[in-house]
Structure formats: C-alpha cells, structure tokens
Amino acid sequence: MWSRLVRPAVIGTSVWRSLFTMQLKTNEFQSLFTDGLNGLSEVFEKHQHELRIAGGAVRDLLCGKRPEDVDFATTATPEDMKRMFQAAGIRMINNKGEKHGTITARLHNENFEVTTLRVDVQTDGRHAEVEFTTDWQKDAERRDLTINSMFLGLDGTLYDYFKGYEDLQNHKVRFVGSAEQRIQEDYLRILRYFRFYGRVALKPDEHEPETLAAIRENGRGLAAISGERIWVELKKMVCGNHAAHLLELIYDLDLAQYIGLPPGGDVDQMKRVWQNARAHAPKPMTVLAALFHSPEDVEKMDLRLKVSREEKTLALFLVRHRRGLCRSRNEPDSIKPFTDFIIDSREPDSQSKVCELLKYQGEEKLLSEVQRWSVPRFPVSGHDLRKLGVTSGKEIGATLQTLRDIWKKSRYQMDKDELLSHVKP
Incomplete structure (x- = not known):
C-alpha cells in the first residue's frame, strides 16, 4: 500500500528541510477516479501540465476517509486552462474565482475546481494579492497548517514539504513555518x-x-x-x-x-452543557447559549456574526427557557410540559428547539421520549364549527381555543366527534 522516500529539498532560505514522498494506493483514493476525473487528467496530461489533489482532500485520504470535496492544483495558468478546456469542448462554470486562479470545469455531470499554484505577494490579514507560480513548494509554503499543505499526484504519490504526514500520524496541529x-x-x-x-x-x-x-x-x-x-x-x-x-x-x-461571544461568558456552565449534550449531537448554538447571560448577549452576538434566523431564535429560546418548562412535582418524569409547549407554539421547529433544550439540561430519558413523540394534529377546524351553526369569526376563534384546551387536558386523545360534543349549538 505504501512506499516511502525522503528527498533533500533545501532551497535558498525556504523554511522546509525535506520533501517527503510515498505512494498511496487505498480504496478511498481509487474510488475518486470517475469518468470525469479520468477525462480531466487526460486533458492536463495531453498539454503537459501537472495536476494534483490539494489541501483537505489529501488529509482525509491519508486518514482513510473518502473526501466529500476534492480541490485540485496545477501548474497551468487560468488562461492555459481555458484554452485547454475550450479545445476539448469542456464546459466551464462559475468562473468568479478566475482572478484568484480557480477555473471550474464540468465533465460527466461533475464539477472540478482547479486552481493555479500561487504565492502571496501582499496580505492585509483578511485578503491576499497573489501571483501565479509553477513551484509546488512555494504554494505549499503559503498554506495555513502542515496537515493542509500536502499534495497528492494522480498516480498516488504524496508530496509533503512540511512534515504534514508526520504531524497527522502524531495527531499534531502546527502552522507552516x-x-x-x-x-x-x-x-x-x-x-x-x-x-x-x-x-x-x-x-x-x-x-x-x-x-x-x-x-x-x-x-x-x-x-x-x-x-x-x-x-x-x-x-x-x-x-x-x-x-x-x-x-x-x-x-x-x-x-x-x-x-461576538459575551465578555465574562459563563464558561463553567458551558462546560457542563457540553458534557450533558456531547453524546447527542447538539447544535452549535446549544453549546454557545450556555455562555450567554441574557437575551441582550444573543442580540450582540447576532450583530457581530450575522447568524441565521433559526440559529438566533434557538439561542433566545434556550436563554429564556433553560430554567423554565419545569415538570410537575406530581409527575417529575412527564414530558407533558414539553409536548404542551410544542402544541401551543404551533411553530414547525418547536419540537427541535425542545430537544435542544433537553440536551442542554442533560435530560436523556425525556429527550428520547420527545424525539419519539409524533406531534398530533388538532382534529377540529373552523369548517367543522360552521357546520354546527357557529358563523361568527370571533366566536369560531374562541371556540377553537376552548376545544384545544380540552384536547390538551385529554393528552391529545380526544377525536373530532368527542371534541365537537362540547360545542353548544
């Protein structure tokens, strides 16, 4: 499966000491070779430009995982790639990344993002001005972490300039240089x-x-x-x-x-929540909510991070209800307060929010019950009441609410006929 070779590669004042190579021939690597990738490889080989897998996909393959996304790097410039793809009749899409060196080619219903090797000319801490190069070591040198700076040739050869493979084997995370x-x-x-x-x-x-x-x-x-x-x-x-x-x-x-995290965040509470929830795949906001002291902290976080509406409302829900929705003293293990909340809220994501609250609180038994619980459908409609002679809109609304309260007390067991029997003509 593997063969290894260490080649000296000390060049000028560069920060690497050696180029480490080995051969990768795993099932996960071989599974990448679809008709699309084979076609892409043939185009680059025909025009004598190198093409390698880059970055995170290499890391995943070395860990025995088939990567979800595969990025490619090449010695060809964007102009070279456009000429090559046009000559081969290959469609190019989403070329907004061209100024950064990325061309996206579509072959056999697959998209392939290919980026020209680059070096940073100037950076400001947010963005970089780059120029293109054919030097693989220089491109690797500009990457962030050693485990993300490796390349993998399509023949299975690993190119590792900064001991990324060694760090991966030793579970180390280090910056390049x-x-x-x-x-x-x-x-x-x-x-x-x-x-x-x-x-x-x-x-x-x-x-x-x-x-x-x-x-x-x-x-x-x-x-x-x-x-x-x-x-x-x-x-x-x-x-x-x-x-x-x-x-x-x-x-x-x-x-x-x-x-965007609150100053003086409740770190101890966050650690307890993480311990409570970690086995149940909590949403990120469920863990972060433990840091917030008030809804105002959530609002400030949203101003900074621009989270989604769903994420913000979950954070507000958890902050407001983490000590609420209390269970009855007579029924300490009942899910009734939680199911009542879900029914009363009438929001499509209320059950999900309650589940996150139970993860937050470490209530594994109740969490399991609520996850298994199917939200019942209220069986009575305004149309049913009109058939009984209730015609005023205001009266229909009041009657539906009364019937909902009766339905809730029955633990949502009453059917339409039983509920309508409480309506006085």
Missing part, C-alpha cells in the same frame, strides 16, 4: 487552528506554547474579519472534539471580545 506570520496573513487562521485541533488532536490540551503565544499576541486581528467567516469556523469548531476546552481557551486567550 512561523505561526505568527501565517496568522498575520489571515487572522481567521486562529479559528481554523482551533477547528482542526478538534478534528486531529487526541487530547484537549497539547498545544505548542509558541502557537498559543502567537495567537494571544495577534488575536485582536480577528476584529477585522467578517462575522460570516468567523461563524463558519466557530460552528465547525463547536461541532468537533474538545469543543469545551477550545471555547475556554478562546476566553483564556482574550479572543471572545473579537468574535
């Missing part, structure tokens, strides 16, 4: 570091001290990053391993103020 330099090129890399730490590291607190020092010194740069970009990374981090530790670290490193 200088952590401070990589962070200052794009401050969002701070959150990307945390996200990948949650994916790769086995233990919660094995960070290199110099990495944390660089993050602390440059954390204020996150203030200039758009909320949307921050929220994408933060959500993925909270869904990964070690989420409670990483959120606590965000506070320890004084980063919370720059990314």
